[in-house]
Amino acid sequence: MSQRKIQQLTLQIHRGQLHRSAQVDDATAPFESVVSEGFDRSLLATLEQLRAEHGTSEPPFPKFPGAGSDGCSDGGCGKCAVLVNGVAQLSCQTTLQSILGKANKKTAALAPLSKFPTATGLVVERQKQRDAGATVATSAAALSSCIECGICFEVCPNTGSDRSFVGPLRLVVAAGSFDDQESARRLSLGEQGVVGCHGAKNCTAYCPQGIDLASEIRDLNGKVRRQLWRSLFRSSSDYASSSAEPSQAAPQERADEASPADGGVVDSSKDD
Amino acid sequence: MPGWAPLLIGRLHSLLGVVPLGILAVVFAVPLAGLGGGRQAMSGWIKLTDSVPWLIAEVSLVYLPLLVHAAYGLRLAISKSYNLTRYSAANNWSYSLQRVTGPVILFWAATHIWLFRIPVMSGELRPEDSLDFVFAQLSATSTSGVPLLLIGYLGGVTALSIHLGTGVERFAFTWGLISAKRERLLRQSCIALSVLLWLFLSHVTLLAGTGTGLLGGLIVG
Numbered sequence: 001m002s003q004r005k006i007q008q009l010t011l012q013i014h015r016g017q018l019h020r021s022a023q024v025d026d027a028t029a030p031f032e033s034v035v036s037e038g039f040d041r042s043l044l045a046t047l048e049q050l051r052a053e054h055g056t057s058e059p060p061f062p063k064f065p066g067a068g069s070d071g072c073s074d075g076g077c078g079k080c081a082v083l084v085n086g087v088a089q090l091s092c093q094t095t096l097q098s099i100l101g102k103a104n105k106k107t108a109a110l111a112p113l114s115k116f117p118t119a120t121g122l123v124v125e126r127q128k129q130r131d132a133g134a135t136v137a138t139s140a141a142a143l144s145s146c147i148e149c150g151i152c153f154e155v156c157p158n159t160g161s162d163r164s165f166v167g168p169l170r171l172v173v174a175a176g177s178f179d180d181q182e183s184a185r186r187l188s189l190g191e192q193g194v195v196g197c198h199g200a201k202n203c204t205a206y207c208p209q210g211i212d213l214a215s216e217i218r219d220l221n222g223k224v225r226r227q228l229w230r231s232l233f234r235s236s237s238d239y240a241s242s243s244a245e246p247s248q249a250a251p252q253e254r255a256d257e258a259s260p261a262d263g264g265v266v267d268s269s270k271d272d
Numbered sequence: 273m274p275g276w277a278p279l280l281i282g283r284l285h286s287l288l289g290v291v292p293l294g295i296l297a298v299v300f301a302v303p304l305a306g307l308g309g310g311r312q313a314m315s316g317w318i319k320l321t322d323s324v325p326w327l328i329a330e331v332s333l334v335y336l337p338l339l340v341h342a343a344y345g346l347r348l349a350i351s352k353s354y355n356l357t358r359y360s361a362a363n364n365w366s367y368s369l370q371r372v373t374g375p376v377i378l379f380w381a382a383t384h385i386w387l388f389r390i391p392v393m394s395g396e397l398r399p400e401d402s403l404d405f406v407f408a409q410l411s412a413t414s415t416s417g418v419p420l421l422l423i424g425y426l427g428g429v430t431a432l433s434i435h436l437g438t439g440v441e442r443f444a445f446t447w448g449l450i451s452a453k454r455e456r457l458l459r460q461s462c463i464a465l466s467v468l469l470w471l472f473l474s475h476v477t478l479l480a481g482t483g484t485g486l487l488g489g490l491i492v493g
């Protein structure tokens with residue numbers, strides 16, 4: 001009689017900034033836990049259970065995002081995004097079975113999103129995103145269902161703390177006000193803008209809300225082309241007078257306000 | 273336009289790739305298509321390419337723009353902006369393939385110019401002899417019997433076909449030239465372009481190197 005193979009998933013939970021350091025010792029080694037049942041649960045629910053078992057102090061157990069009253073557990077707040085074996089996912093929408101796949105034994109390395117400053121444990125610093133929440137929802141119609149999870153920024157091959165590109169979300173926010181705000185035009189045309197996007201379109205492919213950011217960026221590219229054309233044949237004095245409009249922040253100032261590592265969200269309320 | 277230089281350079285980069293490669297494709301396709309039709313016609317065309325106006329046009333419309341394109345492209349290709357192993361969506365494949373094929377083409381083109389164009393330009397090789405020289409080089413084998421140059425050429429034409437197809441698609445995206453409705457059609461057209469270009473160039477390369485075209489001569493030159 002053939003015996004049913006026992007399913008087993010080893011969760012290897014990395015500890016925030018520590019997993020990025022070169023030295024690994026007892027204090028920085030990942031927290032490991034073996035799960036052998038309840039594979040239809042979400043990853044977030046599993047992490048919550050582990051926290052209940054091990055306590056919240058750190059170390060040994062790293063903090064994780066979207067837990068308890070902090071998050072929605074329903075794919076609606078975007079706070080629980082983590083890297084599962086290097087791939088950005090919403091942990092409340094990821095079942096253990098989907099991680100395990102057809103394998104019976106597997107290790108899942110959990111780590112914080114790699115392109116954001118890590119606060120602690122699996123939690124990344126996204127205060128800026130929360131502050132700019134209302135702006136994102138209202139600035140571009142296409143973003144009405146955006147949960148500001150940061151996945152589009154994470155999966156884009158051209159974003160990162162060493163890159164100037166502001167990322168897809170912030171570009172789409174700028175696209176929403178490109179026609180009426182000089183700052184949005186400057187952002188789109190500057191070195192942090194559309195020139196940083198090379199059309200990999202991962203933002204569209206991996207957005208958990210199914211938002212087609214790439215199409216918005218393609219339309220923005222058309223606007224940028226027309227603007228560039230107009231500006232090339234406009235006298236520099238015209239340009240100087242338009243750039244001297246009041247309350248328009250310089251590109252570098254804008255970059256400082258919301259660096260790419262903030263998740264590419266611009267608080268365009270400051271433009272008004 | 274303070275601060276817009278990167279944008280201008282970025283947009284010029286794609287333009288300086290698509291336009292000269294488009295010119296090259298048309299200019300080379302016509303005589304190459306006649307390769308199987310007659311060596312005489314081919315030699316006549318090579319003679320034409322030896323004229324001064326041709327060389328000026330070749331350098332200014334093709335080599336210089338492509339050099340600028342290659343320099344900027346190489347910078348992008350080595351910028352480590354790949355994540356295909358983790359995110360393998362179709363578009364990411366197209367994007368990554370476009371990036372990695374660039375340096376392959378650069379190496380192949382440099383080899384081609386070094387081996388076949390410079391000797392003609394410097395007068396070391398008579399234009400009327402260059403065709404035989406190309407055939408001889410492509411059919412030459414290493415000591416262990418492997419036609420290394422021919423294999424390299426097949427790699428080069430494969431990279432070129434992919435790079436051009438994915439490049440046209442990306443060009444339309446970065447210049448905002450295509451509507452959402454037509455994007456799918458453009459993608460299919462670009463794939464078709466890559467496949468046709470690959471079939472044609474591989475056929476011609478095999479014909480030159482082995483005397484038999486693609487599919488063992490099922491497609492006649």
Ligand code: SF4
Nearest residue numbers: 146147149150152207
């Ligand atoms: S656009 Fe999509 S991937 Fe990006 S932050 Fe919003 S919900 Fe997340």
Ligand code: FES
Nearest residue numbers: 071073077078092
């Ligand atoms: S907890 Fe809100 S999206 Fe996952």
